[in-house]
Amino acid sequence: MDVQSQAPHIFDEETLIALYDDHSDSIYRYAFRSLGEANLAEDCVADVFTRFLERVATGKPLTGNIRAYLYRVAHNWVVDHYRQEKPQADLEAQPLPAHNANPENRLFEKENQARLRQALLALPEDQRLVIELRVMEKWPYEAVADVLGKSVEASRALQYRALKKLRKSFSPQWM
Structure with a gap:
């Protein structure tokens, strides 16, 4: 969903749910690859969409496409996380392999x-x-x-x- 410069009143509940459904998985994958930890990736996704909703609620205009905005927010969240803590790269955190x-x-x-x-x-x-x-x-x-x-x-x-x-x-x- 590439919505260009939308006014806040255009984001009804259905649109916001669709936006979350369309982008939350890819934001999670990005955050998980960057952070290596599922809980942190989930926190990142939650914060990205919370910040998006806060921006919409305050009436600040969104310029460019929303997907790019969401990734910028996620990227900034990851960078802030690493600035606040020394990276403890959990290199073992990987998807589970097939049982066979x-x-x-x-x-x-x-x-x-x-x-x-x-x-x-x-x-x-x-x-x-x-x-x-x-x-x-x-x-x-x-x-x-x-x-x-x-x-x-x-x-x-x-x-x-x-x-x-x-x-x-x-x-x-x-x-």
Whole structure:
């Protein structure tokens, strides 16, 4: 739902519920990848939508698309979280594997996920965000650029540099 510059009176209860349904899962995935903890990701989602509702209630205009606004709020929440506390990266927090998965493969997968998470956390914020939105969430460049407040070309360049750094961080282990 890409609602452009909507006045507060346009957000009736049905619209707000639809907006939450459309965006809460992707905001949760973003927060979970960034924070590595389900409870924190849930807190982030709740706060993102609370801030959105407060903004709507005060009548402050929303410029740009709402999805980009929600991700900016989520990103700021994550950054604030890490500023307030030293990151205690719970690299073990991963979705549960299938019950019939080979334990050796599960361990290998878990180690790879931990290494990827470490590599992502080592990227500068804007590079990590472009990878999460563009590669993991499959957003178009235009939407990523909107969230970052940059041009499409700049977001492409950020993605290129981020992927280059990720490849470099993995290449010694794989060769």
